[in-house]
Amino acid sequence: MLKKIGIIGAGNIGSSMAVDLLLNGYHVKLVDVTDDALMAARIKIDQELKFALLMRGRSKENPNHEKLLADIEATTQMEDTEDCDLIIENVYEDWAVKEKVYRRLDQICPPHICFGVNTSCISVTKLAGVTSRRDKIVGVHFMNPVNLMPTVEVMRGIHTSDNTLDLIIQFLATLNKEAIVVQDFPGFVSNRISHLFINEAAFVYQDNVASARDIDKIFKKCFFHKMGPLETADLIGLDTVMKSIDVLYESYKDPKFRCCPVIRRMVDAGHLGRKTGKGFYDYNINLQ
Numbered sequence: 001m002l003k004k005i006g007i008i009g010a011g012n013i014g015s016s017m018a019v020d021l022l023l024n025g026y027h028v029k030l031v032d033v034t035d036d037a038l039m040a041a042r043i044k045i046d047q048e049l050k051f052a053l054l055m056r057g058r059s060k061e062n063p064n065h066e067k068l069l070a071d072i073e074a075t076t077q078m079e080d081t082e083d084c085d086l087i088i089e090n091v092y093e094d095w096a097v098k099e100k101v102y103r104r105l106d107q108i109c110p111p112h113i114c115f116g117v118n119t120s121c122i123s124v125t126k127l128a129g130v131t132s133r134r135d136k137i138v139g140v141h142f143m144n145p146v147n148l149m150p151t152v153e154v155m156r157g158i159h160t161s162d163n164t165l166d167l168i169i170q171f172l173a174t175l176n177k178e179a180i181v182v183q184d185f186p187g188f189v190s191n192r193i194s195h196l197f198i199n200e201a202a203f204v205y206q207d208n209v210a211s212a213r214d215i216d217k218i219f220k221k222c223f224f225h226k227m228g229p230l231e232t233a234d235l236i237g238l239d240t241v242m243k244s245i246d247v248l249y250e251s252y253k254d255p256k257f258r259c260c261p262v263i264r265r266m267v268d269a270g271h272l273g274r275k276t277g278k279g280f281y282d283y284n285i286n287l288q
C-alpha cells in the first residue's frame, strides 16, 4: 500500500499536488532546490488547503488543517525520498533539468519504486531511458488545480509495464481521479492540441484582432469552454507554456508549433501569469 509520496518540484503543479495528496491521507515529502521555493510552496499549500476545507464545509469527517499540514515534510535534499513508496516528479519542463533528476532518483530510490513523470510534452520513454528501471516509469499529466480536476492523462511509455500502469491507475483512484491512458508521444493528446489553441490565441492577440478578454470570451460563450485559451495559459504559467511549445516544435519539426513571440516577450519580462500576478491578465486588480 502506498503511504509516503515524494513530490519532486514544489512549483505551480507540485504544490497543488501536495494539497490533493494531503487531503487524501498521504504523507508527502516535498523536494525543491531552495528553501525559498519550499517556503513559497508552503504558503500556497496552506492557502489552498484552507480553501479546499472551507469548500467541503464543517463536518466531523473532515480532517483538521493543522493535522494535514503535519503530514508534509519539505526538504532540499532529494536523498530524503529514499523511503518513499512512489515518486511524482514536477520539475521544470526542461530536458536537461529532468534528465539530471531521474539519474539521481534512480540512485536514491530502491529499484522497485515507480516514478511518475508529470510533464506537459517531454518524452516519458526518453526519461525512462536514463534510469535502470525503464518499466517503472509512467507519465502522469495532472491538471491544475490538482484537487479540483477529476481526470489525469496517463502516458504509457514504450517500456512501461502493466504492473506500473495498474499501480498508477489504482493510486489515482484513491485520489478519486480517472486515468485516461494514452501512448507516449510529444504533447500526448491534451497539450498537442491545447497548446496549438493557446499559441494561436496569442498570435490573434498579438495581431490586435481582439483583446485577451474577448478572445477568451468567444471560447467560453460560443464553445462553452470553462476557460479561454489565454486564461488557461496564465493558469499553467507562461514559462511552462513556452517551454512546452518549444518541445513540440523540436519534436515534430513542424512550423505550426513555433512559439508566438508575444509569449516569449512576456516570459522575458517576468510576466508568467497567475503565479507572478501578471500575464495576459493582471491579477493584482479584480477581474470579475
Ligand SMILES: NC(=O)c1ccc[n+]([C@@H]2O[C@H](COP(=O)([O-])OP(=O)(O)OC[C@H]3O[C@@H](n4cnc5c(N)ncnc54)[C@H](O)[C@@H]3O)[C@@H](O)[C@H]2O)c1
Pocket: 008, 009, 010, 011, 012, 013, 014, 031, 032, 033, 034, 037, 089, 090, 091, 092, 093, 094, 097, 101, 118, 119, 120, 121, 141, 142, 143, 144, 235, 236, 237, 240, 244
Ligand atoms: N503548470 C501546470 O498547469 C502543469 C500541469 C501539468 C504538468 N505540468 C508540468 O509539471 C512540471 C512543472 O511545472 P510547473 O508549472 O509546476 O513549473 P514551475 O516552474 O512552477 O515549478 C517547477 C519547480 O521545480 C523546481 N525544480 C527545478 N529543478 C529542480 C530539481 N533539480 N529538484 C527539485 N526541484 C526542482 C523549481 O525550483 C520549481 O519550484 C513541468 O514539466 C510542466 O510541464 C505543469
